[in-house]
Amino acid sequence: MAELWDGFQEALRLILRGDANLRDIALRTVLVSGSATLLAMLVGVPVGYALARARFRGRTLVLGLVNTGMGMPPVVIGLIVWLMLVRSGPFGDLELIYTKRAMVTAQFIIAVPLVVGFTSAAVQSLPPQLPDLLASLGAGRLRSLWLLGREARLGLLAAIMAGFGAVVSEVGASMTVGGNLQGNTRVLTTAIVTETSRGQNDRAIALGIILFLMAFAVNLVLTMVQHRRLR
């Protein structure tokens, strides 16, 4: 308990002092996990919508794969991405291994099934007559999509929160494909592992508290948007 309190005090000291190292790590975490979540949204929301609305042979199989992907351990995804990007791998020539791009790639793969799955569930929970109603009222394709998205906003924002929450808190994939290089690919989660292994528990706890506050701030904003009253 004392260590936790020391960690909290250390976190406050680091934040108030404007520790440059900590700021870089925190910003890098936001950049990497934010980019991965954004890309996952761009791909996952349309795919999730299409999966919810379309009826095709093999749809159940695809949904099963998506649901499996939602529970895939990040370290396994990290391992697969590492095998793809390592110098001797099929994409080794791209020289992405141990870079932030590699971390974004791994985190994107972790987040996409979550965003697809949550989006698909959100759209499927809408009344099935809604698209016909909007079309008959005179909404075009884009306006219909926008209005349906607005109706499904609780689920869509939950999809984004789940995606961001998963990637900002994972450590295995970032460690494997990023290498935890100081000043380059170290993010909050890998930094916590490093500090713990060095016996710097108070600093590790401080980083943990900052990670928690960051996740809380992002989710608070999204929750406020989620529950904003609609006209």
Added chain:
Amino acid sequence: MDVTFESVQFARDRWTVLDVPELRLRAGRVTALLGPNGAGKSTLLRLIAGLEAPTAGTVRIGERTVTGARQVRDLVAFSFQEPVFLTGSVRANLTLGLELRKVPRDAQAQRVGAAATALGITGLLRRNAHRLSGGEGQRVNLARALALRAPVTLLDEPLAGLDAPAQRQMLDDLPGLLAEFAPTTILVTHVREEAMRLADDLVVLMDGRVRAAGEMASVLRTPPDDETARFLGYTVLPAGNSTIAVPAWQLVPGVGTYTFQLAVRSVVDTGFGMEVAGTIAGETVRVAWVGAAPSPGEAVTVSWTRRG
């Protein structure tokens, strides 16, 4: 605007749901599409609204060929059987269609106000649309379609989901509402009495085919075949059977080969002719009566000439 069907076929999974070689639904009339469940009534409505595309043939509203919902959005208002609303107030839901059709803002408020007043829902306008009772929801659903004041209004089972008192109220209110907001209306129902109360014209659909179409009284008086007559509430005696063994039945004058003596018990004006009730061999009989109605207590001869 007239709605016309020319050689229209609609198939789903290689099964022909609808086959309408020719049909004209007249402008300025309320037309009821009457038929049992699965007859293709709602599909016919969806074809008019452009929500489904015919597998073959052409649907026209006035001179315009229907090729999609957006393309006829200025011509059609659709009230779906199940009221569905978007998140927001009742007013926002009523206004949405007018916004999408680019009706000027002043006119939007005026139209929503008029429809809400006519349907008695002005007190609900600020209410969350997801917190309406079944009856309230059905009225708001109808108001949303009527506020559009479209050249053609489509109502899919407008009385569905209402309890008996609310149905009676709506049956009383609807004719006036349609006359004011939707002079050309096509409504779907599977209840004959609803069709008789609300519509000028009647189209009987069975198994995806139009069995009868025309003015209400004409279709009701002369069903074209036994199956349609049965669906319209008549009991059809089998050919060659001269014994009345049906507990309660009705006869179609002009169809059949039988003559009965009927002791008249009551005479009721249905609005489409007289209905004479009496007894034959202890059984109650109701007869759609053509010509001067008899008086109760009188013994009359009923002739029934089978067709075909």
